[in-house]
Amino acid sequence: MPGQRLARAIAAALVAAGAPNPASIGLVLSDDAELAELNHEHMATRGPTDVLSFPLLPPGSFRPHAGGPVTGPVPGPVTAPVIEKDAASAAAFALPPGRRIHLGDIVVSVERAAAQASEGRGGQTGDVRWTPADELLLLVTHGALHVCGWDHAEPREEAAMRRLERTLLAAVGD
Numbered sequence: 042m043p044g045q046r047l048a049r050a051i052a053a054a055l056v057a058a059g060a061p062n063p064a065s066i067g068l069v070l071s072d073d074a075e076l077a078e079l080n081h082e083h084m085a086t087r088g089p090t091d092v093l094s095f096p097l098l099p100p101g102s103f104r105p106h107a108g109g110p111v112t113g114p115v116p117g118p119v120t121a122p123v124i125e126k127d128a129a130s131a132a133a134f135a136l137p138p139g140r141r142i143h144l145g146d147i148v149v150s151v152e153r154a155a156a157q158a159s160e161g162r163g164g165q166t167g168d169v170r171w172t173p174a175d176e177l178l179l180l181v182t183h184g185a186l187h188v189c190g191w192d193h194a195e196p197r198e199e200a201a202m203r204r205l206e207r208t209l210l211a212a213v214g215d
Contacts, residue, residue, distance in 0.1 A: 069149070070149055075148070076093065076149075089153055
């Protein structure tokens with residue numbers, strides 16, 4: 042899969058999530074062994090997983106959204122980034138002019154993505170058969186949304202995150 046398609050998927054997710062702009066995000070394409078190690082170390086879970094995200098900004102750095110905790114009505118689509126403006130967060134993330142803020146990193150098991158796709162266990166629902174490239178694209182999109190504070194712990198969050206993933210994947214296309 043061309044790296045440009047993965048970069049477009051990440052960029053689309055960052056825009057949709059209202060990430061600061063300009064910003065950077067790290068992407069590591071790895072294997073099951075490394076994901077199992079990271080999963081154990083950071084999530085206290087044994088065995089590999091398909092994608093892990095390591096956000097550097099607190100969820101409050103992004104506009105409230107349907108894919109995370111909200112304290113009122115679920116907001117509409119994100120159209121522009123909203124960053125906390127208090128003095129502490131401004132000082133903590135102050136950068137020289139023209140520099141990009143690093144939002145975090147995504148680590149994907151290409152090995153797991155290929156297996157999930159070929160076995161018909163893809164699409165985050167575990168019942169989609171598509172190409173390994175499509176599964177990788179989904180996992181990268183999913184990871185970028187996690188970096189931006191999206192989650193799927195609650196049914197409402199999961200439904201919102203899955204909807205946004207489908208929309209973003211359709212927009213990225215081939």
